[in-house]
Amino acid sequence: xxxxxxxxxxxxxxxxxxxxxxADNDSLDATDPRGRLVVVGNGMxxxxxxxxxxxxxxxxxxxxxxxxxxxxxxxxxxxxxxxLAGEEHEDGIVLNSHDWYADNRVTLRAGIRVERIxxxxxxxxxxxxSITPYDHLVLATGxxxxxxxxxxxxxxxxxxxxxxxxFRTIDxxxxxxxxxxxxxxxxxxxxxxxxxxxxxxxxxHGMQVELVHAAPHLMNAQLDAEAGAIxxxxxxxLGITVHLDVLASEVAGPGRMRGVVLADGRRIDADxxxxxxxxxxxxxxxxxxxxxxxRAVVVDDQLRTDDPDVxxxxxxxxxxxxxxxxxxxxxxxxxxxxDVLTGTDPTAEYHGSRTAxxxxxxxxxxxxxxxxxxxxxxxxxxxxxxxxxxxxxxVVVRDDRLVGAxxxxxxxxxxxxxxxxxxxxxxxxERIRLLVxxxxxxxxxxxxxxxxxxxxxxxxxxSKQGICDAxxxxxxxxxxxxxxxxxxxxxxxxxxxxxxxxxxxxxGDVAEDASAGWYVPGIPLxxxxxxxxxxxxxxxxxxxxxxxxxxxxxxxxxxxxxLTSLLKLVWGVDFLPEKDGEFINDRVHGNIQxxxxxxxVPQIKGGVTTPAQLRRIADVAEKFEVxxxxxxxxxxIDLLGVRKEDLPAMWNDLGMPSGYAYGKSFRTVKTCVGSDxxxxxxxxxxxxxxxxxxxxQGIESPAKLKMAxxxxxxxxxEAYVKDVGVVAVGNGRWEVYVGGAAGATIRKGDLLATVDxxxxxxxxxxxxxxxxxxxxxxxxxxxxxVPRIGLERIRQVLLADSEGSCADLDARMQRSIDAYTDPWxxxxxxxxxxxxxRTSLPLIALPQVPVR
Amino acid sequence: xxxxxxxxxxRAAYTVGRVEDVPPGEGRAFVAxxxxxxxxxxxxxSLHATQAACPHAGxxxxxxxxxxxxxxxxxxxxxxxxxxGGSSAGLRAVRTYPVRDVDGDLVVDV
Ligand code: SRM
Ligand SMILES: Cc1cc2nc3c(=O)[nH]c(=O)nc-3n(C[C@H](O)[C@H](O)[C@H](O)COP(=O)(O)OP(=O)(O)OC[C@H]3O[C@@H](n4cnc5c(N)ncnc54)[C@H](O)[C@@H]3O)c2cc1C
Ligand code: SF4
Ligand code: FES
Numbered sequence: 001x002x003x004x005x006x007x008x009x010x011x012x013x014x015x016x017x018x019x020x021x022x023a024d025n026d027s028l029d030a031t032d033p034r035g036r037l038v039v040v041g042n043g044m045x046x047x048x049x050x051x052x053x054x055x056x057x058x059x060x061x062x063x064x065x066x067x068x069x070x071x072x073x074x075x076x077x078x079x080x081x082x083x084l085a086g087e088e089h090e091d092g093i094v095l096n097s098h099d100w101y102a103d104n105r106v107t108l109r110a111g112i113r114v115e116r117i118x119x120x121x122x123x124x125x126x127x128x129x130s131i132t133p134y135d136h137l138v139l140a141t142g143x144x145x146x147x148x149x150x151x152x153x154x155x156x157x158x159x160x161x162x163x164x165x166x167f168r169t170i171d172x173x174x175x176x177x178x179x180x181x182x183x184x185x186x187x188x189x190x191x192x193x194x195x196x197x198x199x200x201x202x203x204x205h206g207m208q209v210e211l212v213h214a215a216p217h218l219m220n221a222q223l224d225a226e227a228g229a230i231x232x233x234x235x236x237x238l239g240i241t242v243h244l245d246v247l248a249s250e251v252a253g254p255g256r257m258r259g260v261v262l263a264d265g266r267r268i269d270a271d272x273x274x275x276x277x278x279x280x281x282x283x284x285x286x287x288x289x290x291x292x293x294x295r296a297v298v299v300d301d302q303l304r305t306d307d308p309d310v311x312x313x314x315x316x317x318x319x320x321x322x323x324x325x326x327x328x329x330x331x332x333x334x335x336x337x338x339d340v341l342t343g344t345d346p347t348a349e350y351h352g353s354r355t356a357x358x359x360x361x362x363x364x365x366x367x368x369x370x371x372x373x374x375x376x377x378x379x380x381x382x383x384x385x386x387x388x389x390x391x392x393x394x395v396v397v398r399d400d401r402l403v404g405a406x407x408x409x410x411x412x413x414x415x416x417x418x419x420x421x422x423x424x425x426x427x428x429x430e431r432i433r434l435l436v437x438x439x440x441x442x443x444x445x446x447x448x449x450x451x452x453x454x455x456x457x458x459x460x461x462x463s464k465q466g467i468c469d470a471x472x473x474x475x476x477x478x479x480x481x482x483x484x485x486x487x488x489x490x491x492x493x494x495x496x497x498x499x500x501x502x503x504x505x506x507x508g509d510v511a512e513d514a515s516a517g518w519y520v521p522g523i524p525l526x527x528x529x530x531x532x533x534x535x536x537x538x539x540x541x542x543x544x545x546x547x548x549x550x551x552x553x554x555x556x557x558x559x560x561x562x563l564t565s566l567l568k569l570v571w572g573v574d575f576l577p578e579k580d581g582e583f584i585n586d587r588v589h590g591n592i593q594x595x596x597x598x599x600x601v602p603q604i605k606g607g608v609t610t611p612a613q614l615r616r617i618a619d620v621a622e623k624f625e626v627x628x629x630x631x632x633x634x635x636x637i638d639l640l641g642v643r644k645e646d647l648p649a650m651w652n653d654l655g656m657p658s659g660y661a662y663g664k665s666f667r668t669v670k671t672c673v674g675s676d677x678x679x680x681x682x683x684x685x686x687x688x689x690x691x692x693x694x695x696x697q698g699i700e701s702p703a704k705l706k707m708a709x710x711x712x713x714x715x716x717x718e719a720y721v722k723d724v725g726v727v728a729v730g731n732g733r734w735e736v737y738v739g740g741a742a743g744a745t746i747r748k749g750d751l752l753a754t755v756d757x758x759x760x761x762x763x764x765x766x767x768x769x770x771x772x773x774x775x776x777x778x779x780x781x782x783x784x785x786v787p788r789i790g791l792e793r794i795r796q797v798l799l800a801d802s803e804g805s806c807a808d809l810d811a812r813m814q815r816s817i818d819a820y821t822d823p824w825x826x827x828x829x830x831x832x833x834x835x836x837x838r839t840s841l842p843l844i845a846l847p848q849v850p851v852r
Numbered sequence: 853x854x855x856x857x858x859x860x861x862x863r864a865a866y867t868v869g870r871v872e873d874v875p876p877g878e879g880r881a882f883v884a885x886x887x888x889x890x891x892x893x894x895x896x897x898s899l900h901a902t903q904a905a906c907p908h909a910g911x912x913x914x915x916x917x918x919x920x921x922x923x924x925x926x927x928x929x930x931x932x933x934x935x936x937g938g939s940s941a942g943l944r945a946v947r948t949y950p951v952r953d954v955d956g957d958l959v960v961d962v
Binding site for chain 2: 091557560561581833838840841
């Protein structure tokens with residue numbers, strides 16, 4: 001679908017770009033006793049520094065002004081890689097919106113470039129002609145992409161030739177995404193972290209990507225030649241062509257980028273060139289202002305430049321000869337400088353960072369910290385290299401301390417190693433334990449032993465103590481801790497560790513935070529208590545539940561869908577429906593799509609259809625000009641891009657029941673051809689699949705339910721990875737698996753039982769489904785439910801009838817089955833509410849869905 | 853001084869439909885003049901109107917779910933406050949319009 005041409009300001013305000021306060025006019029503010037703190041650069045270092053200052057009460061000490069050349073609020077630059085890969089939406093990477101600055105009384109001058117500092121007059125001169133006085137000035141101008149001096153890379157005006165882009169800002173990322181949408185071939189210059197992430201991301205958009213790297217192996221700044229060679233193979237196996245040890249000498253035009261010529265004469269035709277060949281610190285402001293600049297702005301241990309009131313932090317700072325290209329050091333700078341300037345610790349000093357980094361490329365796991373090879377005679381060096389599996393692990397140990405580690409292809413040990421590296425904690429005598437688990441029962445270093453100040457989330461600089469404090473402060477769920485501390489909200493690679501620490505800090509009692517145990521956020525009750533209250537107080541509608549059970553009787557939009565589902569389960573036909581209690585999908589019995597149209601998936605039981613059905617679907621698709629007809633992954637046919645107002649007429653013409661492809665309900669049963677046709681078939685899987693789908697059609701449940709039946713363990717319809725999967729194993733016997741998944745989570749189902757007839761499969765399935773419906777949390781799929789309850793316990797209840805509940809489960813399931821009606825037959829004839837099928841958008845222009 | 857305080861343009865009133873066209877708790881989309889608006893009738897009887905397309909990615913807000921505090925867009929489930937159109941997730945605010953019941957007619961000022 002075409003998006004509108006104007007790009008929004010990320011984290012911007014609705015009306016107007018610059019935040020509320022304009023440049024503080026010295027004479028007007030003369031009465032304000034606070035010092036003037038000006039930050040140049042609104043990137044990851046600058047914004048974090050402001051946060052650190054505010055966190056130390058600096059808002060009362062300073063009038064803070066931040067200049068940012070980018071129009072946007074502050075965003076997480078690290079996350080541009082997942083944004084480019086389409087894995088993350090740009091709105092999700094905003095760290096501080098324009099409103100945040102206003103709320104914290106910080107003047108944000110977004111979109112305004114600082115040109116020079118007059119250190120004698122203590123004034124900042126900006127491109128808009130404004131003059132801003134300061135008492136303390138912090139440079140946080142970061143870096144920019146290094147553009148190598150290739151022939152033809154620039155146009156006549158000195159700008160980059162169209163089709164050539166760096167990868168540093170959100171605007172460049174948007175331009176790359178736009179280019180990826182229209183072009184097929186890209187060359188990425190640079191085989192470091194950034195280049196590899198860019199290459200993989202563009203490839204995810206279907207581009208054919210070639211990577212050109214001047215050094216003899218990939219990631220040469222972090223890896224040795226052997227590891228680099230293994231990485232090359234992993235990258236190539238993703239389908240990216242890699243050219244090593246060769247310079248790109250020329251960009252071929254004319255008019256725009258059409259190809260890249262290599263120094264050895266080869267030419268690669270392409271429409272897009274991404275330059276990721278390193279960065280250079282932005283030092284122009286410092287140079288023009290007469291500050292000492294080498295590779296970057298030179299600072300001392302208090303981040304001070306050679307002017308006593310000017311500081312530099314982040315990538316534009318050079319400290320003890322080091323210039324860092326990662327965010328963790330920038331945040332250490334921010335902390336130390338905030339301590340110094342607010343007087344929290346006037347003697348605070350920064351002594352350098354030990355850097356660790358991870359490649360954020362799906363399918364290629366690389367984590368590196370410290371040095372990659374021994375440097376001294378008595379350095380210990382341990383390497384495990386398995387080129388065939390793409391695995392290369394090494395550690396360097398000096399004086400019993402970990403000084404370097406490289407993990408390629410298997411990063412399971414990264415958390416433990418990072419701790420040893422950061423903390424210098426004692427290492428196991430048998431060094432090999434650093435890299436592999438030797439199963440002698442000795443447990444790994446648990447979260448309990450982690451020191452409080454060890455960093456858990458590198459993206460957002462959250463320590464173990466920070467997480468424990470949040471738990472102590474009342475956050476009892478992992479989600480609440482993540483919201484409070486932002487831990488795990490960067491690249492997400494630390495989520496597992498965050499969860500462990502929360503559980504440990506809450507002493508296993510994570511339910512201390514009650515809301516995590518509530519069935520829906522708006523009613524303070526867990527599912528069993530909620531169901532009991534609904535029954536006892538005879539609450540039959542969503543509004544009745546809110547009135548009786550919500551604090552203050554207030555309704556909650558995000559709880560309505562879950563309550564509707566639960567009430568249907570409890571009351572069956574005696575439930576009092578309220579349309580506003582349903583999600584739009586359930587209100588109109590179709591799945592809403594990105595442009596507000598809907599999809600129509602008729603029921604095709606077990607994937608078995610007939611020529612007559614197919615003819616009818618074809619006729620309907622033509623008559624209603626359906627933009628796309630697609631065979632789904634669920635073995636049926638999807639009519640996509642249907643206007644809401646056309647739905648009833650289409651259902652009527654189809655004359656087929658709803659396939660429930662939109663609901664939190666029973667969906668489909670996939671089947672294979674089975675014993676009727678397949679030479680390996682051991683049971684009639686198609687028949688059983690159709691029977692299961694007929695019996696459980698439309699049953700609402702806490703989350704989607706998908707099943708499959710296969711005629712033998714070759715598993716052609718993927719039964720091992722379904723909520724309920726049934727496998728014929730011969731002699732009339734069938735295995736029933738539960739809790740499988742192959743969606744966002746992959747899990748092989750657990751074998752619940754082997755039974756000896758299709759009827760027994762149907763009975764056991766019904767019993768399991770009802771147990772799940774009554775006990776699972778809202779939106780908890782079986783792949784979470786089964787391990788949470790435990791297979792043994794489920795077996796006890798369903799097979800040994802340990803609670804004497806089997807007959808009731810069967811009866812309650814039967815009641816739901818009896819209550820089934822096809823929603824298409826129902827609302828199609830008589831709308832449930834006025835305007836149920838009226839269009840909601842667009843009322844003026846027509847929908848634009850690509851037609852294939 | 854604010855950069856944005858100047859735009860107090862005149863509003864015009866449009867009758868877009870009848871109050872009963874919007875079922876309790878739900879929203880419906882209408883055209884007021886040349887503007888697409890979504891009108892909501894909350895369960896306490898109050899009326900609210902917003903721009904019809906979500907500021908996030910153009911979702912049809914009239915298909916969203918409501919309570920007395922917020923409107924939740926059906927596409928990505930971001931919530932917007934009735935009080936000021938703002939979003940707690942820091943997205944751009946949704947534009948709101950005055951709407952009232954005049955003898956059963958829905959009258960929106962845009
Ligand atoms: C149409 C279909 C893709 C296709 O063209 O083949 C599809 C389309 C959607 N899937 Fe799917 N899924 C489809 C098969 C699958 C399968 C394969 C299967 O069913 O065998 C899976 C993996 C199995 C599973 O369910 O886990 C699958 C795992 C998901 C998930 C991840 C669920 C999870 O917990 O892992 C979501 C997201 C969710 O449910 O929150 C999802 C969500 C969606 C939604 C409904 C997105 C949404 O919420 O709006 C898509 C609707 C598109 C549209 O506009 O209509 N879809 N989806 C398939 C319909 C099957 C059908 O006939 O009913
Ligand atoms: C795609 C990508 C992926 C990355 N992945 C990782 C990762 O996984 N891990 C990691 O640790 N690091 C990663 N990095 C590096 C990380 O983003 C940087 O280390 C970090 O952003 C440095 O922060 P900074 O504030 O010094 O610079 P920046 O974030 O670049 O901020 C500098 C800001 O100053 C502004 N500015 C410059 N000059 C002026 C001026 N004269 N006037 C006003 N404003 C000015 C710029 O517009 C910019 O907004 C990645 C970088 C990119 C581009
Ligand atoms: S159909 Fe499924 S896999 Fe495809 S984009 Fe939608 S949710 Fe993702
Ligand atoms: S379009 Fe409304 S939340 Fe995304």
